[in-house]
Amino acid sequence: MIIPKTMKIELRSRKHKSGNTTLYLEFYEKGGKRQYESLNLYLIPEKTDNDRRVNEATLKKALKIKSERILGICSKPEGKDVSTPATELSKWMDEYLLHLQKGERYSLAYQKHMRSTVNIVKSYLTHIHRPSLMMDKVDKSFYKNFLTYIKDVYRNMKSPNRPKPLSPKTMLLIQTDVNSMLKYAVEQGVLQKHPFYEQEKRETFVKTPSDRDYLTVEELKRISEVETGSPVTKQTFMFCCFTGLRHSDLLQLYWRDIRETEDGLQVYVQSMQKTKKSAVIPLGRQALEWMPERGTASLDDRVFTHIPLLCNADRALKRMTTKAGIDKSISFHCSRHTFATLILTAGSDIYTTSEMLGHTNIHTTEIYADVVMEKKVDAVNMLNGIF
Structure with a gap:
């Protein structure tokens, strides 16, 4: 990058929610496009x-570095790119996906999931006839209109009930994915x-109270007794x-995964x-009742054979819950919600529960803890009418 003599260079900062302040350089000429360099x-x-001394050294x-840029020394730091808002949003998102691939902390x-979000953003760019939109156009108006698009225009064409x-x-x-990008x-x-x-809070999507459906002990008993044409679905x-x-x-x-x-x-x-996280789960009496007999199966054989496809299992479960008189939207994944709620209600601590579920973030497990607390509050409130 050749820096003209008329170009001004300023050291800028931006404070984040974490409390840290990022430092970067801004390059600009009168009437020209601004460029930025992350330091x-x-x-x-x-x-x-000690924090003060560290900040003084960092500053x-x-x-x-700013002085070196002004003097034209090492105008492009080794191993770093000078990014500019002239980059196309679509191309930058592709580069972001490559960044995720290189990072060990990001699961497949x-x-x-992030690729799906990128495709939705690209569909919006096509919708507004701006497939080559530049990054410097990603502003308050763009963001607001994108949220309107996914709310009122975009439709999931992969859904069985498409669109x-x-x-x-x-x-x-x-919204969370786009914010991360x-x-x-x-x-x-x-x-x-x-x-x-820059958005008004009412214009963004906010977290709603947890609506994770799960089965109570009584409902589990009713499911276990219901007659079904999909016994493997019921068993699994x-x-x-x-x-x-x-x-x-x-x-x-x-x-081989079942160990004594x-x-x-x-x-x-x-x-x-x-x-991609490991987990160890004790098999209680109830779990063992639904586990197949091993018989002559080898260690390399699957525990459950002929497992139905997830979509077929979900449809079978809807029929079972209807027969059992359960007015809930139950899918196969609700079994995890049920397990988490049951063991937390039984007294398991949140960290043990998180380990058994294989959660990578304890905050995910806290959602179930909130559900259990709501049940406890409801139980205590029932006493109000007694005395």
Whole structure:
């Protein structure tokens, strides 16, 4: 990058919610386009004298880089790119997906989910006839109109009931994904500011109280007794209600994963299909009642054979819940919600529950804890009418 003599260079900063302040350089000429360079330097909250000394050293380093840019020395730092808002949004999103692929902390499921969000953003660009929209046009108006698009225009064509509008939960997830992408763009100096924080709260999607359906003990008994033409679905669903396994994990469950310990049989999941995290789950009496007999099966044989496709299992479960007189929208995945709610209600601590579910974030498990607390509050309130 050749820096003209008429170009001004300023050291800028941007404070994040974490409390840290990112430092970056802004290059601009009168009437020209602004360019930005991320320095990968940040100031930390000054709570101690050592924090102050660290910030002074960081600021001195940033000012030194600024001086070098003014003098034309090392105008492009080694291994770093000088990003500019002239980058096309579509191309930048593709680069962001490559960034996720290179990062070890991002699971394949998360990468796949983010690709879906990128495709939705690209469909919006096509909708507004701006497939080559530049990053500097990703502003307050763009963001607001995109949210309107996914709410009122975009339809899920992969749904069995296609075209199907997006659920509030899905729209919130898309908003969260876009926010993550744009946050990274701001940190890299590609965007000057995050358009989400310029929106009115009423214009954005907000988290609603948890609507995760689960089965109570009484409802589980009714499901276990209902007659069905899909006995394997019933068996695998009930087993998952007492182990918390996903449908995808059940497909990869072999007899070698069922191990005898001093405390009884346990399921060892080396790598859950979604989170790639391991888990150890004790097999209680109820779970064992729904587990097949091993017979002559070898260690390399699956525990459950002829497992129905997830979509077929969900349809069978809807028929079963209707027969059992249960007015809830139950899918196969609700078995995990049921397991989490049951063991938390029984007294399991949230950390143990999180480990058995294979959650990578304790906050995900806290959702179930909130559900259990609501049940406890309701139970206590029932006493109000007695005395």
